[in-house]
Amino acid sequence: MELNVxxxxxxxxxxxxxxxxGFLTRKNMIAIxxxxxxxxxxxxxxFVVFNRYLFPGQMEGMMFTLFxxxxxxxxxxxxxxxxxxxxxxxxxxxxSEISKLKF
Amino acid sequence: xxxxxxxxxxxxxxxxxxxxGLLDDRLGRRTAGVIGTVAMLVTxxxxxxxxxxxxxxxxxxxxxxxxxxxxxVWNPAWLTFTEDLVVRMGIALDPIAAMMLVVITTVSLxxxxxxxxxxxxxxxxxxxxxxxxxxxxxxxxxxxxxxxxATNIFQVFIFFEMVGVSSYLLIGFYYTxxxxxxxxxxxxxxxxxxxxxxxxxxxxxSFYTGTFDFESLVGTGGAAARVAQGSAHGGTFMGISIMAWxxxxxxxxxxxxxxxxxxxxxxxxxxxxxxxxxxxxHAATMVVAxxxxxxxxxxxxxxxxxxxxxxxxxxxxxxxxxxxxACTQSDIKRALAFSTISQIAFMMTSLAVSSSDVAxxxxxxxxxxxxxxxxxxxYMASMFHLFTHAMFKALLFLCAGAIIHAVGSNENSAMxxxxxxxxITSIAFLIGCLAIAGIxxxxxxxxxxxxxxxxxxxxxxxxxxxxxxxxxxxxxxxRLYLLIFFWSDHKQHGHHAPADAHWxxxxxxxxxxxxxxxxxxxxxxxxxxxxxxPLHTQLDWTVAGxxxxxxxxxxxxxxxxxxxxxxxxxxxxxAASGLWTAAYHxxxxxxxxxxxxxxxxxxxxxxxxxxxxRKVIDGxxxxxGTVTQYCAAMVRPLQSGKVQAYVLxxxxxALVLAAALIACVLI
Amino acid sequence: xxxxxxxxxxxxxxxxxxxxxxxxxxxxKILRSATYLxxxxxxTAILYFQLDYPLLGAVQIAVYAGGIVVLFVFAILLTHKxxxxxxxxxxxxxxxxxxxxxxxxxxxxxxxxxxAPLCGKALPADMAxxxxxxxxxxxxxxxxxxxxxxxxxxSVLLLACIIGGVVIARRR
Numbered sequence: 001m002e003l004n005v006x007x008x009x010x011x012x013x014x015x016x017x018x019x020x021x022g023f024l025t026r027k028n029m030i031a032i033x034x035x036x037x038x039x040x041x042x043x044x045x046x047f048v049v050f051n052r053y054l055f056p057g058q059m060e061g062m063m064f065t066l067f068x069x070x071x072x073x074x075x076x077x078x079x080x081x082x083x084x085x086x087x088x089x090x091x092x093x094x095x096s097e098i099s100k101l102k103f
Numbered sequence: 104x105x106x107x108x109x110x111x112x113x114x115x116x117x118x119x120x121x122x123x124g125l126l127d128d129r130l131g132r133r134t135a136g137v138i139g140t141v142a143m144l145v146t147x148x149x150x151x152x153x154x155x156x157x158x159x160x161x162x163x164x165x166x167x168x169x170x171x172x173x174x175x176v177w178n179p180a181w182l183t184f185t186e187d188l189v190v191r192m193g194i195a196l197d198p199i200a201a202m203m204l205v206v207i208t209t210v211s212l213x214x215x216x217x218x219x220x221x222x223x224x225x226x227x228x229x230x231x232x233x234x235x236x237x238x239x240x241x242x243x244x245x246x247x248x249x250x251x252x253a254t255n256i257f258q259v260f261i262f263f264e265m266v267g268v269s270s271y272l273l274i275g276f277y278y279t280x281x282x283x284x285x286x287x288x289x290x291x292x293x294x295x296x297x298x299x300x301x302x303x304x305x306x307x308x309s310f311y312t313g314t315f316d317f318e319s320l321v322g323t324g325g326a327a328a329r330v331a332q333g334s335a336h337g338g339t340f341m342g343i344s345i346m347a348w349x350x351x352x353x354x355x356x357x358x359x360x361x362x363x364x365x366x367x368x369x370x371x372x373x374x375x376x377x378x379x380x381x382x383x384x385h386a387a388t389m390v391v392a393x394x395x396x397x398x399x400x401x402x403x404x405x406x407x408x409x410x411x412x413x414x415x416x417x418x419x420x421x422x423x424x425x426x427x428x429a430c431t432q433s434d435i436k437r438a439l440a441f442s443t444i445s446q447i448a449f450m451m452t453s454l455a456v457s458s459s460d461v462a463x464x465x466x467x468x469x470x471x472x473x474x475x476x477x478x479x480x481x482y483m484a485s486m487f488h489l490f491t492h493a494m495f496k497a498l499l500f501l502c503a504g505a506i507i508h509a510v511g512s513n514e515n516s517a518m519x520x521x522x523x524x525x526x527i528t529s530i531a532f533l534i535g536c537l538a539i540a541g542i543x544x545x546x547x548x549x550x551x552x553x554x555x556x557x558x559x560x561x562x563x564x565x566x567x568x569x570x571x572x573x574x575x576x577x578x579x580x581x582r583l584y585l586l587i588f589f590w591s592d593h594k595q596h597g598h599h600a601p602a603d604a605h606w607x608x609x610x611x612x613x614x615x616x617x618x619x620x621x622x623x624x625x626x627x628x629x630x631x632x633x634x635x636x637p638l639h640t641q642l643d644w645t646v647a648g649x650x651x652x653x654x655x656x657x658x659x660x661x662x663x664x665x666x667x668x669x670x671x672x673x674x675x676x677x678a679a680s681g682l683w684t685a686a687y688h689x690x691x692x693x694x695x696x697x698x699x700x701x702x703x704x705x706x707x708x709x710x711x712x713x714x715x716x717r718k719v720i721d722g723x724x725x726x727x728g729t730v731t732q733y734c735a736a737m738v739r740p741l742q743s744g745k746v747q748a749y750v751l752x753x754x755x756x757a758l759v760l761a762a763a764l765i766a767c768v769l770i
Numbered sequence: 771x772x773x774x775x776x777x778x779x780x781x782x783x784x785x786x787x788x789x790x791x792x793x794x795x796x797x798x799k800i801l802r803s804a805t806y807l808x809x810x811x812x813x814t815a816i817l818y819f820q821l822d823y824p825l826l827g828a829v830q831i832a833v834y835a836g837g838i839v840v841l842f843v844f845a846i847l848l849t850h851k852x853x854x855x856x857x858x859x860x861x862x863x864x865x866x867x868x869x870x871x872x873x874x875x876x877x878x879x880x881x882x883x884x885x886a887p888l889c890g891k892a893l894p895a896d897m898a899x900x901x902x903x904x905x906x907x908x909x910x911x912x913x914x915x916x917x918x919x920x921x922x923x924x925s926v927l928l929l930a931c932i933i934g935g936v937v938i939a940r941r942r
Contacts, residue, residue, distance in 0.1 A: 003780055005889040008817065009882055011787040015810065017875035020754065022795030024747055025859055025867035030845055032746075034807050035795055037838065041814055044830075052821045053889055056897035059908065062823055063917055069833050070924050074931035076838045080845040081939040087849045088941075099744030754870055758877055765881050 008049045016042035029083045029093045033076060040072050104152035106163055106176045109194050112153060112204060113248045115146045120241035123234055132233040139237035140215040143244070147208040157201040158630050171635035173197040173318060178254045190315065193254040198631040199398055199486055203251035206493045210387040211244045213611035214379045217501050220607035221379055221508060236276060236377070243269035247388050251395060255315035256305050259396065263301065263360065266389045267294050273384060274376040286372035293369040297359020304352030311345060321402040343409060350403060350410040357393025362444045363451060364421040368693055370444055374436040378504030381436060386443050386500050387493035394450045394489060401454065401482060401633050411455045418452030419568055424690070426575040430582065431687040434513045435503050438583050442539065445576060446492050450485040452569065453554040456561035457481020479633040481557030487627035488550035494622050495538035495546055498615035502532040505608050506587060509601035515586040522588040527603045529588045531612040536584045538619040540577035540654045549623030552647050559646055570653055577657030585665035779820060786813040798856045804842045811835050825902050
């Protein structure tokens with residue numbers, strides 16, 4: 001039995017679906033960020049797998065993943081800073097409470 | 104006295120208005136009254152000085168070659184719209200302006216003095232707004248003086264409106280009384296309607312002649328040229344020349360102020376104001392503004408005989424109509440008001456009939472160049488009557504005020520037999536009545552006689568009609584006099600007997616009575632003629648004799664019916680009950696107006712328009728608003744601020760795009 | 771043929787990824803959610819190792835597992851009381867999320883299975899040199915396939931994030 005593209009991508013798809021589900025259903029902002037990380041991660045896997053299987057002689061996919069991880073880290077750090085700041089203001093991290101830009 | 108003093112004559116009442124109006128309650132009641140009266144006294148002295156200088160002085164350009172000139176004292180540009188369109192504000196003296204200065208300041212001074220006593224209390228309480236009253240009197244006097252010395256017709260219009268406003272303010276002086284409020288509104292609306300026509304007339308006139316100034320409109324050589332120019336440019340409208348339209352419109356403006364039929368309805372109601380105000384505004388000065396206006400433009404009217412005929416017919420009819428109503432009124436102020444209407448109609452008619460003899464004398468083209476001596480008697484008579492009437496009618500109103508003050512009612516049924524209680528007032532009133540009835544040598548005789556001469560000159564019918572009205576005048580005035588002062592001696596007058604009033608009130612009566620006796624000897628024919636040339640008049644014994652006879656007949660009839668209490672008036676009333684009731688109700692003119700405004704205009708015009716405005720215009724606006732609001736309400740949830748909703752929308756879009764992409768690739 | 775070990779590793783990794791992903795978004799305890807995320811990320815890192823990208827695997831562990839998850843844990847501890855459960859989800863919310871997720875999965879899966887035959891079967895043996903030295907050269911090179919510009923852009927981005935994070939989180 002060979003491990004092919006399909007087999008690597010199925011977990012990635014499931015992971016992406018979970019990310020979508022979590023993003024749409026969770027009310028906790030940190031949980032939403034976690035779902036976002038899941039989706040990002042699923043995309044990273046995509047890049048790597050396609051790079052490895054289809055274009056083994058090049059490294060664009062890998063590099064993309066590398067940068068994506070860096071950006072994800074930056075984005076998470078910033079997002080968490082904002083969430084903590086919001087929490088300080090309203091003592092809550094519930095996304096449904098925060099529908100106004102100014103409070 | 105230099106004519107520049109006339110600026111002070113006009114400015115002083117304005118200053119009084121500002122001072123009294125602005126200080127208001129900060130001034131004591133008595134102080135305000137005394138300040139106003141003293142200022143008015145100064146104004147009067149100055150005005151007499153100016154007028155006497157104008158008539159009898161020399162060296163200031165009053166008379167050139169035996170013709171009285173219009174002297175422009177001061178005429179600065181006020182509004183400069185364009186090079187050609189300049190509105191000026193200024194002071195010009197001509198014979199009638201100088202005469203009006205005397206009339207206005209005299210009556211105004213008398214009223215100021217009289218009001219010191221009359222207005223000191225109202226129904227037993229100290230009058231509130233005493234200062235306000237004197238401020239308004241100042242405003243009115245200023246406006247009226249500004250009107251008569253106007254240099255151009257636009258200035259006349261402005262001051263026309265201002266006298267309207269002061270009249271409105273003073274009629275509604277007792278603003279807590281609904282009747283006064285209604286009366287002031289009525290006066291304002293009716294005169295405003297008339298002023299609309301006046302403005303239209305001014306606009307047409309000045310558009311086609313290119314000027315507002317009296318000097319260029321009616322000055323030497325002006326009128327004929329202007330009329331020719333206007334007619335040439337304007338042509339005709341509905342078969343009548345455009346100038347005739349303009350002049351008729353201007354007359355309608357004057358008719359509104361001068362209470363000519365059918366615009367007279369406000370004047371009787373205006374009697375709700377304080378009586379001295381009625382004497383000043385609604386008897387002596389403001390109501391003659393219309394006559395004055397026509398007189399000012401007389402050279403133009405001469406050339407448009409059609410407009411003059413309208414005035415003559417309206418005047419003659421109004422004179423009779425108002426006199427007939429005056430015979431039935433029980434409210435003494437209203438009777439006097441109708442008498443005023445009748446007398447003003449005399450003046451109007453006189454003006455109108457005189458134009459024909461002027462016009463007949465000369466061909467229209469050179470009407471003013473070929474000045475024909477001895478014509479224009481009616482003009483002179485009209486102005487003379489304006490002068491004498493102002494004096495004796497002010498006297499009658501002030502007497503009525505004194506009576507009302509003493510009795511506390513306007514109805515003559517509350518009076519009767521006051522002669523022995525109020526002898527001074529009674530004699531003054533009698534002098535006024537004799538003057539208005541045209542008994543020599545009192546003032547009214549001389550002026551009315553000349554009016555009648557002018558009417559006979561127009562035609563026998565006119566003369567007879569006006570003589571008949573003069574007889575009616577004598578009748579209703581003596582009916583009034585006898586019902587107030589005689590009829591019955593046994594009348595109970597409340598708990599204290601009425602008596603002659605305080606000296607501030609009786610002195611004006613005595614002064615005005617004296618003037619009413621001697622005013623007829625003023626040589627008006629030398630002073631106020633339409634072309635500035637002296638007129639050579641002599642008493643026409645036929646006319647004078649017949650008019651005195653008719654007046655005596657009227658007086659005699661009144662004496663027979665009303666001197667002693669009897670049932671003859673009641674029997675007469677019963678015999679002609681329909682006629683009497685109709686006259687008592689002023690021939691239902693007010694009801695007609697009510698019907699027209701409420702039933703016709705409000706119901707048939709205003710209501711549909713209001714409906715259209717509310718339903719269609721507002722409805723369209725509301726519909727637009729509602730639709731916008733509805734759309735906004737539909738769109739608004741998209742911007743809920745809920746991040747997950749945004750993401751869901753985004754996801755759906757992404758999925759659709761992805762599906763489309765895949766489908767494209769597969770196909 | 772693949773080695774049995776390889777297949778076994780794949781099976782474990784795939785299972786961990788699927789199970790932990792699902793648990794991440796379904797557990798009601800937020801700290802557990804972060805932990806399951808950690809497991810998922812570890813599994814992903816193993817996937818990268820298996821696909822012969824050692825640097826990527828190392829970065830995944832160092833940055834994601836070591837950095838981001840720790841940040842999450844800090845944030846959770848700062849904003850939650852210990853032992854606090856999230857409220858149970860409302861049914862309509864859960865149904866909506868499930869439908870959206872399933873639709874996504876179905877679409878992507880459909881696409882995947884449609885296009886999978888186009889891809890090669892076996893893992894190609896020869897591949898680019900992905901030694902750390904080589905990657906380092908590429909990152910700082912300005913040649914074709916050089917990544918200096920994105921690298922510097924990322925540097926600026928990170929700097930901006932540091933400053934932004936400090937400014938936002940600073941107590942006022």
